[in-house]
Amino acid sequence: MKSLRPGDLAPEFALPDQTGCMRSLTALLEEGSVVLFFYPAALSAGCTKEACHFRDLRAELAAVGAQPVGISMDSVEAQARFDGKESLGMPLLSDADGAVATAYGVRRKYLTPVKRATFVIAPDRRITEVVQSEWSMDRHADAALKALGAPVAR
Template sequence: MTTSSTGKLQVGDQAPEFTLPSQNGTEVSLADFRGQKAVVLYFYPKDDTPGCTKEACAFRDSYEVFKEAGAEVLGISSDSVDAHENFGKKHRLPFVLLSDADGAVRKSYRVPSTFGLLPGRVTYIIDKEGIVRHIFSSQFTPEKHITEALTTLKTL
């Protein structure tokens, strides 16, 4: 994997591989999508908080558009599988939520924290070959992650 001198994951880098448990208990790997679909991988701070709920529901409301664009949406936070299951059911989320309980995947993607306290809100667009094509970081405009992701997918 290549990284810049700042140690950040950059556009053009190979996306770090991972396998994490989903809200229904099955293991999901980035490799599962290789050669088949682009992946919209979004890291968010916490289930059922106002900004994260707004972001998840915006991804839900645009989910069919993402599928039509040949992409799968994956949400990652450090919440438990049970918390993800409840969050997903409560808001009828059609996409996979992954539990990164120890924060290892967040760390491998070098997702920055906000004010050194809050887990960051960052979306990565990963193409079918596993290459990062776009990175969008914004803690305070959760809805913009959806428009950024769709705009990038149209160029792939």
């Protein structure tokens, strides 16, 4: 399956976060836009850099009515360790069987379990931006902010 594109309807999901609380896309969107970022592995160097950049830009995202939500195939326990170590303070969802990654077209068979990809999802579940970059960890949050109409400070 190809990755979803701007204009596509984001697939609904319900997954546990790092505390075990079930989170659905519909419920997350009740608070505004969702910046859903898929990352290959909690606590790895690149994923830590990416997630920390989203953490550091939470206020800017909130100012434009959006919240970051991380998702990987790591267990709930691994997500909890990741959040605890890095003080991420955002939902980190456990897609242990990869069903959501498959639905979003980012599941892999080789290298890492998922592609590094970010989907900016409007409250009506329409995808407004897709960011794919395996090597530029800061690009995901910066491009999401730009897509949401926020200035990106450098």
